[in-house]
Amino acid sequence: MTIFPLPAFNDNYIWIIQDKDSSGIWAVDPGNADVVLNFCHEYQKTLTGILITHHHKDHTGGVAELKQHSNCPVYGPEHLTELVTHPVDDGDRILVFSKVFTVIATPGHTLDHLCYFSEQETPILLSGDTLFKGGCGRIMEGTHEQMLAAMIKISGLPNDTLIYGTHEYTLANYRFALSLEPNNKDLIESNITCQKLRTEEKPTLPTKLSIEKKTNPFLRSHIEALKIQAAQQLNEIPAENPIAAFSQVRRAKDSFS
Ligand SMILES: [Zn+2]
Numbered sequence: 001m002t003i004f005p006l007p008a009f010n011d012n013y014i015w016i017i018q019d020k021d022s023s024g025i026w027a028v029d030p031g032n033a034d035v036v037l038n039f040c041h042e043y044q045k046t047l048t049g050i051l052i053t054h055h056h057k058d059h060t061g062g063v064a065e066l067k068q069h070s071n072c073p074v075y076g077p078e079h080l081t082e083l084v085t086h087p088v089d090d091g092d093r094i095l096v097f098s099k100v101f102t103v104i105a106t107p108g109h110t111l112d113h114l115c116y117f118s119e120q121e122t123p124i125l126l127s128g129d130t131l132f133k134g135g136c137g138r139i140m141e142g143t144h145e146q147m148l149a150a151m152i153k154i155s156g157l158p159n160d161t162l163i164y165g166t167h168e169y170t171l172a173n174y175r176f177a178l179s180l181e182p183n184n185k186d187l188i189e190s191n192i193t194c195q196k197l198r199t200e201e202k203p204t205l206p207t208k209l210s211i212e213k214k215t216n217p218f219l220r221s222h223i224e225a226l227k228i229q230a231a232q233q234l235n236e237i238p239a240e241n242p243i244a245a246f247s248q249v250r251r252a253k254d255s256f257s
Contacts, residue, residue: 008032011168019097024048028126033062052076053128054113077112106130108147109137123161132165133207134173136218144247159210170194170204176256177217180229186214221246
């Protein structure tokens, strides 16, 4: 199984899952149908299935048109009745080629957000807008408590899990991360690597969970020095409570420029 991105819009990635024994492909969050159709046409591929992480238009905008072309199954949040043919929720399993993906509900960015995890030789997490390299999604519908719970769920996955987020936000995320942890060597190093990748117009994703644990402020809101910096940016007192501390990091990012 290989996974690679098709860029869409300004900074979205439509992840394509391909299997060497199949002429079919799966698309994750196809916000734009043309991007996927052009790829299928150029490489003689058939769309076999679609996974949706949440309802936002930049993740679902191409689904209706793609269904008309291929009539493939669409897995995603239950309430998207117009688009989803196979509604799924936390703990459900989906077979993508020969690999099982388990649905992990991660409300926070939206209430319906789902991630898809596959335990294989190199474990894979399709994290949508929940976790990015160096950042996490804005909390638009859920609560800070829900988003922290999502971060904790993801932290519990194997350390070598490759994480496929949907946006190329890494350099902006790292500017904020470095404002909190200017001396974090792993962060400094990863920032340099990613700057080089972006200069070459290459994606900085996927990322690895072990790297995120060392660099992503939203998986590190328990670190004392980081908490102090986040609170300082907000002119607040550093929170003791883990949810309040996470909330300070999230709100500091929201107002960071
Ligand atoms: Zn979104």
